[in-house]
Amino acid sequence: MKIAVLGTRGVPAAYSGFETCAEQVGKRLAGAGHTVIIYCRRGRTATAGPTYLGMRRVLAPCIRSKGLETLTHTICSSLRALAIDRPDAALVEPAQIPYGAEIDPQAGTRALERFGLRPGSYLLAVGRLVPENGFHDLIAGYARARLTTPLVIVGDAPYAASYKRRLRKLAPPGVVFTGYQFGAAYQELSAHALAFVFGASVGGTHPVLVEQLAHGNYVIARWTESNQEVAGDAAAYFHQPDELAGRLRELGIERPALQAARDRSRARARRYSWQTVTDQYEQVLAQLVSPAAASKHATATRSGSPRQG
Incomplete structure (x- = not known):
């Protein structure tokens, strides 16, 4: 198949969960023999050539405005896809398929040294600094603890200058505000945290929550149905900053129990695999192209050898 990824x-990947999903799924689809075209925004990704991890990169224009950037880029990408690239199927938004996680089991400590941190001696929070991710509540709970x-x-x-000032x-x-951290730096900061705190109140499966479980971090998350569905009994939960403060204070007296919590996190994360996610996307995309082909693919996947990844 020729597959276009838009939006x-x-x-x-250097921004959000959808970019991470596009990269992880796209490179595996390309490795499986599909032609994968990802439409990129100028100046919004790290410098790369016309191909990346087997995927073809196409730069499309957009209007740099909070309300228009994604919309105009998607429109321009769609017009280019229809007129020139002519894909068999397109992925514009993630389907109702969970995200996966990919970690570095030998993460170093260079990023910690840059911010004056010691392994196992800091709390970690990760995400876009927007109100729906609840960083104001995380800071309030931390202050009260x-x-x-x-x-x-x-x-x-x-596009959140006023919220960041707040x-x-x-x-x-x-x-400690580190700004965006990707690649090795993100892996290092994740691998050596004492605990991960998560304040998102909206959305479905958050990739960062899956990743932190995979790192074996003790997770303290805001209770929502979607967060509980992802983390299950591998996380402790809070509703308000005062409750978070109590959870944080418990870390000082329950450190012997942290290893059991870390083991639960890793066990929970094993249900999330980027290759499994890719197989599901491949079947969905094949269904769009040919229902009969999708049925054959599903049968082959069940009866054949499992893929590595």
């Missing part, structure tokens, strides 16, 4: 900032353990906030947002005003000493 992302492009690859290499009166911990000496740093809270490291990894992330940024291009967060910095709320933040007590001990909060």
